[in-house]
Amino acid sequence: DGGITQSPKYLFRKEGQNVTLSCEQNLNHDAMYWYRQDPGQGLRLIYYSQIVNDFQKGDIAEGYSVSREKKESFPLTVTSAQKNPTAFYLCASRDRDRGETQYFGPGTRLLVL
């Protein structure tokens, strides 16, 4: 089955700790994205990558970092510099053949202890 997977489903972070959220896709999509969703707000773009070994900051990149060493994988690290990390994190990839539509993974809910 082709799709986008994210793990873990729930993640708990302690003060001062870095945590990494996984995103994997086997759809052969070039472009991948990370969004953050907070209650009552629209999705906001954190980072995106159009191709392997290249990524760009989105609108709210401070306190986050990413890597794109493989086409299939785009992990997001939430660093201790991110002061308000509690949110629902969504990874997406873009399909060239369907209006360049973005499709989302199941999400990771990050909570601060």
Add this chain to the structure above:
Amino acid sequence: GQNIDQPTEMTATEGAIVQINCTYQTSGFNGLFWYQQHAGEAPTFLSYNVLDGLEEKGRFSSFLSRSKGYSYLLLKELQMKDSASYLCAVRDVWIYNQGGKLIFGQGTELSVKP
């Protein structure tokens, strides 16, 4: 600035028709998307409009007027499972500029009552 407006919440009756409106003000336009998001889950793609007019897909239809900066999602024969948040998103740049990023509205929470 970039702005997308949708009603915060709507209520409708099972079997009825509901129209969810979306107005946008963006510096450019390269497509409008509607997503459905059930509570605690990821958004799932519903429709895509880039030209003016109506796109129909089963019980769901989406309309676009670029000159008015306006779209709507029409849901027919409402079912209880249609209770969800509906997200309007605009791609305001060419796909290879800024990753073809989407600007999202805050979503419309639809409650379908028996």
